[in-house]
Amino acid sequence: MSTSTSNSLLVPATDLERFAVDCLVAAGASRERAEMTAQVLTRTETFGIHSHGLKNLGGYIEKARRGALDLDAEPVALVDGPAFALLDGRNGLGMVSGVTAVRTAIEKARVFGVAIVVVRRSTHYGAAGMYALMAAEAGMIGITASNVDPNMTVPGARGKVIGNNPLAYALPAGETHRPVMFDVALSAVASLKVVKARDEGSSVPEGWIVDGSGRPTTDPSRYPDEGAMMPMAAHKGYGLALLVDALTGVLADAPTSDQVPSWLFDMDRPNDVSHVFVVVDPALLGGAAPYADRVDGFLDRLHGVPLADGSDEVLHPGQLEWRHHDRAVSDGVPLPDDVRASLEALAAAVGVPAPWEGRAD
Template sequence: MKLVMKKELERICNAALEKQGYSKEDAARISEVLIATDMFGIHSHGTKNLYMYIEKMKQGGIDIKADPEFIVEGPAFAVLDAKDCIGMKGTRIAIDKAVKLAKETGVAYVGVKNSCHFGAGTFYVAEMAKQGMFGMIMSNVDPNMAVPGGKGMTLGNNPIAYAFPRKGQHPITFDIALSVVAALKINKAKMYHQEIPDSWMVDPDGIPTTNPQYYQEGGALLPMGGHKGYGFSLLVDALSGFMTSGNTCKDIESWCFNLPNKNRVSHAIICIDISKVNPDGHFEDIEEDYLQYILNSPKAKGTDHLMVPGQREWEKYDKDEANGVRIPEDVADSLLKLADSINEKIDWRDIDE
């Protein structure tokens, strides 16, 4: 594991993006999402992917010069055509719009079409919560799940994240994909030739399997809770794809397996100004009373303490903010390739996990 200061990560990531032609402001806003994601400990969606995003730019899969445009606007809603820009750029524009509209009307919906992988939803919903909002974001993705009773990759494990503010503390944040487990866990088992629980995926015939080698070879992930994950996957496509006249999962190609091709995912953002909907100001008191009720509920044998959603991520974030960002070796390897590509060296050091 490596330890690198946040400012050093910003320097490397910003330099790599600016070399591709991004303005200093855009480079900083993109890098901020990726670095914060590493600080949350969601390393599969953080700076590790910047090298691949830039390769996708070079091969035409991301339009560096894209200027996202709002094609629908109303008092409490909008739709953004991201025009194949990098996901973080378009999504941050959409988040800013959602907050602005919610401050005016109390609630807002902003949809995004023709976007690219935006990383982890935690960053975006936390940004809304820090401004006194309830925030939710979701995105469709390329097919990787089977329909219950079906076979093959038909549904996307479309991620959903939400956050709401907490008085005097970090927001409550929750961020999941809709499969039983992330594809990352399947790929890791595949790499090390390990068996997996048969509740994670099905083989090419739609039969539960313990063999991860079937993934990307006719097999498919299973939705969490069976019909429940299926229903939520459809909801995400409805709010993001149907609502924006954008792509649904059946029309989406993987952002990372087909670098020259456009990803063209669709997102949906919902933002509520709590101060407008709850003008008596009791939201935070009721919230804290309820959270303490949860945290003080009976613990199972061997459990030291209970946690609220997002607590583990915020604890890592605070530690990294104070002492430097801890990144695993696979992330370090990708950052090293990124730095080499722009003739830069990274100032970091080895640490024990």
């Protein structure tokens, strides 16, 4: 999930968040919706997940300019039960739908122990793990997934068949460890990483994509117009992607991933994706504090296993991202060149100065 940024510009997270808020407000979002979105995207940057952070803000604003995204839409409940809800995102910002939904699920789980909230008519919600982490930081188990546009092939098929439908979970931990966080696309790699390689004119590792004939290739130059992502672990990634569609588009009576347009490559059309959020309160089965302590003990045992030759340590899911986060909070968020260029273009488009404008590198 993380990107090496040792030579990148360092910017305080608070400055980046303020810049994102100002850009969204200038483009027509209310301050409340702007702050909700900026917080998610900036936090994503602190974890080193640059492909799903502030780099995409300009794309959301451009999509709104073309009438395919409502920057100020507020999700509304279509179904509101004691431990479940179906929300209509109203073609608004995916971060607003995501935060609203996970907060709703947390509130319901506090009362009933477990809750599920599904969102329809939403837009790309960035890094799924950020929402699962919100539940974990509330002392609960968080699971979330989203369907996306068809960008992945499946065994035996040629071309794009299904979305690589991201899936994430997070677990609360005790006094020793930070919350566990796991966030993956169900393709061999996130599609935005293939797009980045294409833009840089570089090749991709074998096993990431297939060409227009369905044959494995390392050349991303024609993606996404031609070819497709490969599923993670062949039929296993395919099967999990289908499950995500069943819990999002099918459950919400909304488009499945083979029917939704891309938020990025179909700028003139609403994204129309669906998300699901499941939150479980460990107090349901013996108490939140003992659960967190047991997670700590489990992680301690994982870290204490014998190491392979040449290995320095065993990491648990999310541990590397927390290290990125702590450095970013202490020293500033490292912005890769492509993220900086994207934010400078956005600054010029909406008339908001970039946080580093006039600053010597």
